[in-house]
Amino acid sequence: MTPRHIDLPKLSESGCLATREILERIGDKWSLYVVGSLHTGPRRFNELRREVNGVSQRMLTLTLRGLERDGLVTRTVFHSIPPRVEYGLTELGRTLLEPVAVLIHWANNSRSAIEMARARYDTDKHEVSCSTCNTHRD
Amino acid sequence: MTPRHIDLPKLSESGCLATREILERIGDKWSLYVVGSLHTGPRRFNELRREVNGVSQRMLTLTLRGLERDGLVTRTVFHSIPPRVEYGLTELGRTLLEPVAVLIHWANNSRSAIEMARARYDTDKHEVSCSTCNTHRD
DNA sequence: CAGGATCCCAGTGGATACTG
DNA sequence: CAGTATCCACTGGGATCCTG
Secondary structure (H helix, E strand, C coil): CCCCCCCCCCCCCHHHHHHHHHHHHHCCCCHHHHHHHHCCCCEEHHHHHHHCCCCCHHHHHHHHHHHHHCCCEEEEEECCCCCEEEEEECHHHHHHHHHHHHHHHHHHHHHHHHHHHHHHHHHCCCCCCCCCCCCCCC | CCCCCCCCCCCCCHHHHHHHHHHHHHCCCCHHHHHHHHCCCCEEHHHHHHHCCCCCHHHHHHHHHHHHHCCCEEEEEECCCCCEEEEEECHHHHHHHHHHHHHHHHHHHHHHHHHHHHHHHHHCCCCCCCCCCCCCCC
8 A cells, every 4th residue: 555656747847736726626615515416417506505515505606607617517508487507517527526536535534544643733732853853753 | 438427435425524624635725736845755844945836934834734733744853953844745645645646637637628618618608508498408 | 596796704825024 | 944923915705685
């Protein structure tokens, strides 16, 4: 487990910028929930609003617009009365599910470790540093 | 390519919450750059500051503290004069590189598609909707 | 039903100045 | 060198009200 050198293509240059754009796309407060909901099929606006617990109408709209603009989500309008709008994942949007799934696995596997680390950090005043100085602790 | 059903463990429940926490961890403005820099080995504070282009001292500090608190980064203090502090990835931090790498690949592969989608969205007033109404366009 | 328009607040992050 | 402290601007996001 944990090979020493992962293939990180140019994380420190342009690739990183691209990645941060992605993270800002799916890293905002709601995109992931929306994509998660859409994963199992298209939804109407208020369906999403109910499924994505806690989202405001404003943020749902903004989130969907953003995802639509980036070609991850389709928006289909039916000019019926009452109006009906359906949102669904595009091909591109579906490909996003793969990296997200990997991330979710990592999150689930690491959650306890992270929580423990946090607890330790908050308890131990992490003021230890090296005892003899000039020597690595570890 | 693009299998229809990805393994998305409970994206809509707790797994999603955990994932959002992760996204907030690495999805902030600098964490990914820092982890990316640290990927090739430990760094001193000002080394990081130089490598992570554009980061302010304040944000670098906050980012490193956060990563340290979550057990992703180690901080080793040498009480020499001048003071010397080295940051490096922990085991846990290294495991994060895997999902991040997947995400970076997706980002790089999808970037042009996303940019095209954006351009189209901004040009076409995306005011098309269905032409005959009540029928899916697709 | 689907959302646009407003108002407002809290948190994020930048700039600058100071310290051990 | 490696920070801490302060002040401030910007924006993400919630609440509320209004419209086609």
